[in-house]
Amino acid sequence: YGDELYDVMRALKRLCDPAGILNPGVIISDDPRAHLADIKPTEQIEEEADRCVECGYCEPVCPSRDLTLTPRQRIVVRRAITRAESAGDDALVDDLERDYGYEAVETCAADGMCVTACPVLINTGTLVKRLRRENQNPVMAAGWNAAAAVWGTTTRAGSAAMKVADVLPPALVKTATTVGRAALGADNVPAYSADLPSGGPARRGLRGLQGARDAAPVALYLPACVNSMFGPAADGVGVGAAFVALAERAGITVIVPDAIESLCCSTPWTSKGYTGGRETMLRRVARAVKDTDPAGTLRVVSDAVSCTEGYAHLLADAGIAATVEDAVTFTAREILPRLEPVPPTMDTLVLHPTCSSTQMGVDADLMTLARAVATNPVIPDDWGCCAFAGDRGMLHPELTASATAAEAAAVATLDGDGHASCNRTCEIGMTRATGKEYRHIIELLYGAVFSDARLELSDPHHDPVGD
Structure with missing residues (x-):
């Protein structure tokens, strides 16, 4: 704006806020070193999301935005965990990681919709997949890896199970899956509901x-x-x-x-x-x-x-x-x-x-x-x-x-x-x-x-x- 107009702005600021209590030093500042102060630290995290600028453009398209965390929030908390680790704050690390499993990892659809809105093309789902990979349940991993070896049999068995479930009383099947979820974890055992279809045809x-x-x-x-x-x-x-x-x-x-x-x-x-x-x-x-x-x-x-x-x-x-x-x-x-x-x-x-x-x-x-x-x-x-x-x-x-x-x-x-x-x-x-x-x-x-x-x-x- 030039010195003259900037001086007018400073004068208006003093008239409206003589005590300097409204947003001090943010828009109007007399500090010649303002550009060196209050710099937000950004801890380095996994490469899939490290370039995030936390703009929040991803949030409106995230399916978990009204339930748990958005992609931006998943990344912010990831940085907070890293910062706490660097500071030796083990209690904070434990608190954040305890909640992070469900809030950030289990309830991420990993659908990649965030990348369609992100100005730096971050797919937070790839970060979540990495975290799942690094923290996988070895028993479940072994089971899924074994299923891959006999996938034809697995798909036929899955179809047969859905056909059987379709003719059984829904309450019976739901009770069975509820017990399984309680024993093995909600992130490992699917919940049955009566709106699920019957099994499909073999290929x-x-x-x-x-x-x-x-x-x-x-x-x-x-x-x-x-x-x-x-x-x-x-x-x-x-x-x-x-x-x-x-x-x-x-x-x-x-x-x-x-x-x-x-x-x-x-x-x-x-x-x-x-x-x-x-x-x-x-x-x-x-x-x-x-x-x-x-x-x-x-x-x-x-x-x-x-x-x-x-x-x-x-x-x-x-x-x-x-x-x-x-x-x-x-x-x-x-x-x-x-x-x-x-x-x-x-x-x-x-x-x-x-x-x-x-x-x-x-x-x-x-x-x-x-x-x-x-x-x-x-x-x-x-x-x-x-x-x-x-x-x-x-x-x-x-x-x-x-x-x-x-x-x-x-x-x-x-x-x-x-x-x-x-x-x-x-x-x-x-x-x-x-x-x-x-x-x-x-x-x-x-x-x-x-x-x-x-x-x-x-x-x-x-x-x-x-x-």
């Missing part, structure tokens, strides 16, 4: 050429194991069966690895910090992709967007330079243009984008498919990550309840004829939050295209791809 019937089958494959299809563990909603056909049927109608061929039942994107191990299981899956997926596509020319497609993101990271870490995209994107670009136009099957379709669909740029394709089945597809203004995060919403249901509260209230005002997303666990989380049945958008497109021929796929307990 073994999808091996080999799928879709049109009479042409060269244009994609390597990796059906997600989560759709085997959790079956489709109500009378739904499931996204795998829907995708294959639509590909066949469009004259498109895809190929599925023979080892598909034993494959996974590795997200369950990555998110929990269990490195052994992730390495097992990395080697197995890399081998299956190379065996199925020796030339390395096919794009890789999966049908649960968080799994698609997981496969993208997994294959990159394996040194495989494959193009990985979600089934929603593949369907919007390759399948939909080859289908006969169909009349909309509903007016208002409420969409739930996910954290992974946002980060992978799938949301526009989600809307494209929605416009093919509805005249008025809408995304609630208050949408956000549902925080179901694989099994996190079963381990800590309070996290998903808090994360979805605002969006659920918005959904209640929209009077939708249908509700859709692009990830099975997110659909479960939003169904629980709103009381509305969320389905995969590809299932809804299948319903529109095959509205006059539901086939045998309409039976949710029938394996639509064979035994």
Whole structure:
């Protein structure tokens, strides 16, 4: 402003605050060394978050912001722990670390939405995954790593367990999981609730050429194991069966690895910090992709967007330079243009984008498919990550309840004829939050295209791809 105007400001300050008690020395200061005083110390912490400037831009998109801590707060407390350690304040360190486990680590969805708002591109979820990795329960880690070795059997067992739970009295199953959680810890044993779906179909019937089958494959299809563990909603056909049927109608061929039942994107191990299981899956997926596509020319497609993101990271870490995209994107670009136009099957379709669909740029394709089945597809203004995060919403249901509260209230005002997303666990989380049945958008497109021929796929307990 120049000396003259600055002197005017100083005079006004003295008139308004002669005692100098309002914000002293912050905006108007006579101290020539003010730039050297009151500098905030910043302790060095883990490299994943050390560059944080504590601006708080991440906070509005964090699913745990109304329950425990935000990304900024997780980092601030991490720095406070480091500062207390340096000062030798063991009591403070113990107090902070005792609460940090639940407040910062257990209730972090690790969804990465914070990176979409962070000006220095910090994904606090990677810090949390590191902390989980460094402080893992050795017994649970051994169990999960062993499960990776027999993942096909594990997914079939998980599906069977959900089918059994679906026919038992809910109170009986809930009591059993409550006892398990009390004995082994809430962060280790999922909580059962009656709104969980039955088990899904096995993936073994999808091996080999799928879709049109009479042409060269244009994609390597990796059906997600989560759709085997959790079956489709109500009378739904499931996204795998829907995708294959639509590909066949469009004259498109895809190929599925023979080892598909034993494959996974590795997200369950990555998110929990269990490195052994992730390495097992990395080697197995890399081998299956190379065996199925020796030339390395096919794009890789999966049908649960968080799994698609997981496969993208997994294959990159394996040194495989494959193009990985979600089934929603593949369907919007390759399948939909080859289908006969169909009349909309509903007016208002409420969409739930996910954290992974946002980060992978799938949301526009989600809307494209929605416009093919509805005249008025809408995304609630208050949408956000549902925080179901694989099994996190079963381990800590309070996290998903808090994360979805605002969006659920918005959904209640929209009077939708249908509700859709692009990830099975997110659909479960939003169904629980709103009381509305969320389905995969590809299932809804299948319903529109095959509205006059539901086939045998309409039976949710029938394996639509064979035994």
